[in-house]
Amino acid sequence: MSKVVRVHQHGGPEVLRIEDLEVGEPGPGEVRIAVEAIGLNRAEAAFRSGMYLQKPTLPTLIGYEGVGVIEAIGPDVQGFKAGDRVCVVPSFRQGEYGLYAEKAIVPARSLLPPPPGLTPVQAASIWMQYFTALAIIEVGHATVGDHVVIRAASSSVGLAAIQLANWAGAVSIACTRRSDKAAALKAHGAQHVIATEETDLVAEVMRITGGKGARLVFDPVGGPEVDKLAQAMAEEGILFIYGSLSGQPTVFPHWPAALKGLSLRGWVASQIWGKPERYARAHKLILQGLAEGHLQPVIAKTFPLAQIVEAHRYLESNQQIGKIVVTVN
Amino acid sequence: MSKVVRVHQHGGPEVLRIEDLEVGEPGPGEVRIAVEAIGLNRAEAAFRSGMYLQKPTLPTLIGYEGVGVIEAIGPDVQGFKAGDRVCVVPSFRQGEYGLYAEKAIVPARSLLPPPPGLTPVQAASIWMQYFTALAIIEVGHATVGDHVVIRAASSSVGLAAIQLANWAGAVSIACTRRSDKAAALKAHGAQHVIATEETDLVAEVMRITGGKGARLVFDPVGGPEVDKLAQAMAEEGILFIYGSLSGQPTVFPHWPAALKGLSLRGWVASQIWGKPERYARAHKLILQGLAEGHLQPVIAKTFPLAQIVEAHRYLESNQQIGKIVVTVN
Numbered sequence: 064m065s066k067v068v069r070v071h072q073h074g075g076p077e078v079l080r081i082e083d084l085e086v087g088e089p090g091p092g093e094v095r096i097a098v099e100a101i102g103l104n105r106a107e108a109a110f111r112s113g114m115y116l117q118k119p120t121l122p123t124l125i126g127y128e129g130v131g132v133i134e135a136i137g138p139d140v141q142g143f144k145a146g147d148r149v150c151v152v153p154s155f156r157q158g159e160y161g162l163y164a165e166k167a168i169v170p171a172r173s174l175l176p177p178p179p180g181l182t183p184v185q186a187a188s189i190w191m192q193y194f195t196a197l198a199i200i201e202v203g204h205a206t207v208g209d210h211v212v213i214r215a216a217s218s219s220v221g222l223a224a225i226q227l228a229n230w231a232g233a234v235s236i237a238c239t240r241r242s243d244k245a246a247a248l249k250a251h252g253a254q255h256v257i258a259t260e261e262t263d264l265v266a267e268v269m270r271i272t273g274g275k276g277a278r279l280v281f282d283p284v285g286g287p288e289v290d291k292l293a294q295a296m297a298e299e300g301i302l303f304i305y306g307s308l309s310g311q312p313t314v315f316p317h318w319p320a321a322l323k324g325l326s327l328r329g330w331v332a333s334q335i336w337g338k339p340e341r342y343a344r345a346h347k348l349i350l351q352g353l354a355e356g357h358l359q360p361v362i363a364k365t366f367p368l369a370q371i372v373e374a375h376r377y378l379e380s381n382q383q384i385g386k387i388v389v390t391v392n
Numbered sequence: 393m394s395k396v397v398r399v400h401q402h403g404g405p406e407v408l409r410i411e412d413l414e415v416g417e418p419g420p421g422e423v424r425i426a427v428e429a430i431g432l433n434r435a436e437a438a439f440r441s442g443m444y445l446q447k448p449t450l451p452t453l454i455g456y457e458g459v460g461v462i463e464a465i466g467p468d469v470q471g472f473k474a475g476d477r478v479c480v481v482p483s484f485r486q487g488e489y490g491l492y493a494e495k496a497i498v499p500a501r502s503l504l505p506p507p508p509g510l511t512p513v514q515a516a517s518i519w520m521q522y523f524t525a526l527a528i529i530e531v532g533h534a535t536v537g538d539h540v541v542i543r544a545a546s547s548s549v550g551l552a553a554i555q556l557a558n559w560a561g562a563v564s565i566a567c568t569r570r571s572d573k574a575a576a577l578k579a580h581g582a583q584h585v586i587a588t589e590e591t592d593l594v595a596e597v598m599r600i601t602g603g604k605g606a607r608l609v610f611d612p613v614g615g616p617e618v619d620k621l622a623q624a625m626a627e628e629g630i631l632f633i634y635g636s637l638s639g640q641p642t643v644f645p646h647w648p649a650a651l652k653g654l655s656l657r658g659w660v661a662s663q664i665w666g667k668p669e670r671y672a673r674a675h676k677l678i679l680q681g682l683a684e685g686h687l688q689p690v691i692a693k694t695f696p697l698a699q700i701v702e703a704h705r706y707l708e709s710n711q712q713i714g715k716i717v718v719t720v721n
Binding site for chain 1: 531614630636641648650652653655656658659660662663
């Protein structure tokens with residue numbers, strides 16, 4: 064028996080229930096790991112509360128990013144053995160497997176070796192954030208001379224985007240709601256910070272870019288502010304929408320988009336790991352970035368598994384700068 | 393004195409008033425033409441009714457595409473002389489000049505020689521439609537193996553998009569509201585026709601594309617149907633929005649866009665003629681397409697200038713297949 068978190072009904076953080084369950088043996092293509100650290104993602108809060116695209120059958124397992132040590136190998140698994148420490152990349156459907164646990168069965172196709180030099184907590188934090196933020200490189204081709212506006216910049220993906228934009232020689236412009244996080248964002252590499260509730264976003268981006276506008280915008284929020292973001296963009300810019308945290312519809316910004324030839328581009332990290340060639344290239348880039356110090360995981364706070372409810376509360380509090388990681392044992 | 397149409401107040405077609413006015417002499421960079429034929433565009437109906445981006449000072453001139461013969465040349469105009477027949481490309485702000493007239497002053501930078509072999513009526517119909525529809529080539533890179541869904545396919549731009557998609561070896565899928573135009577659309581080159589009020593759009597596109605979806609969509613309507621169009625699209629597809637004829641907001645189709653990495657791309661023809669290199673390339677392509685027969689202007693109906701009100705009524709009736717042209721003298 065081991066501690067496993069399940070959701071029996073959708074709701075707030077308190078619906079995360081720690082139970083003693085028999086995890087069982089891995090099936091074909093699967094392994095069982097002793098979990099060491101779990102990276103939390105906003106998508107898990109949406110899944111927990113019933114707001115995610117895929118509605119699970121309840122009760123459901125939860126959690127899909129983490130690090131652990133392989134205990135048992137199922138049939139048809141190549142390249143891994145018991146005792147290996149592995150990262151679990153969140154490249155399966157939420158609820159299909161569950162990392163919020165002491166032990167978890169996971170698909171071998173979602174495993175990667177932990178990058179050298181990272182602690183398990185750090186290694187549990189990297190894949191979702193860097194694969195997601197790689198949109199600005201893989202699709203946006205961020206480069207020298209570009210300005211990249213990063214909304215919700217304090218999130219783990221936001222910080223990853225700042226690091227990637229800087230690495231590519233572009234100018235990172237971090238957006239955060241209030242200026243209380245500005246100093247921390249600058250310390251984490253943001254070249255400019257705009258406190259959107261205190262400043263005129265369009266005027267400030269135009270000032271920073273010398274009137275040209277930002278060629279790339281990276282936004283997990285959507286909603287009515289997208290029109291302002293579009294007004295702050297350069298000709299033929301790309302505005303990535305990789306979430307809908309505003310909870311409001313995102314109306315296509317007709318005139319700025321038409322006159323400047325802007326694209327609104329939908330994005331999720333599966334756009335990388337669903338494509339083997341792109342996945343291999345992106346994986347290599349992330350390893351290089353970590354090895355050379357361009358990419359540095361930022362851990363906002365850790366919680367023990369027993370405090371999974373508090374960890375989700377913190378996840379939804381918007382206080383954090385970086386990734387929240389839950390440790391096991 | 394010559395007949396000139398002006399709008400004194402925004403409203404329906406009846407606000408188009410034919411007056412006797414002195415057109416005057418061309419200024420620097422301008423020429424005066426004796427108008428022969430005027431191509432009508434939907435944007436002019438929006439401008440007339442006060443729904444266009446730029447609100448003019450009233451009374452205003454109207455009309456920006458046509459053919460005429462140069463009568464007088466202003467200072468600083470190179471490459472044209474009195475007696476030349478010229479096309480006026482609608483590459484200036486509506487109301488800045490006005491083609492709905494017997495005589496009109498127009499900017500020399502908006503002139504092109506009429507392509508060989510076209511009547512004045514045909515030559516008045518080509519530039520807006522082909523420069524606009526070239527989005528699918530210039531930006532969408534339509535090619536062999538692609539499926540291109542063309543909404544409002546009976547419009548002049550819609551037919552131009554069908555011709556361009558076919559020329560590029562792609563499969564053209566014309567969308568029209570009811571099946572009464574299906575035969576005509578097929579006769580004009582549509583490889584498939586979907587009557588959107590009579591058929592399940594998504595199922596039909598998936599049937600035609602063998603489950604893959606359309607890589608390109610070309611849409612002047614926007615509004616709630618965009619979500620269905622997104623569902624009918626292929627991975628990494630581009631949905632061009634070049635108008636908002638629905639009058640309703642276009643909500644970003646979050647999940648299909650995210651899961652398939654779709655782009656919604658704003659578009660107007662000025663994205664071509666505002667960029668000299670692209671304008672030159674596109675102009676050459678259009679001439680080649682006309683010369684080789686890939687592009688064939690389709691004239692829905694002609695009206696004399698005296699019936700400009702009736703011409704606008706017809707423009708807004710959605711009965712036409714192709715371009716409406718107004719003839720002068």
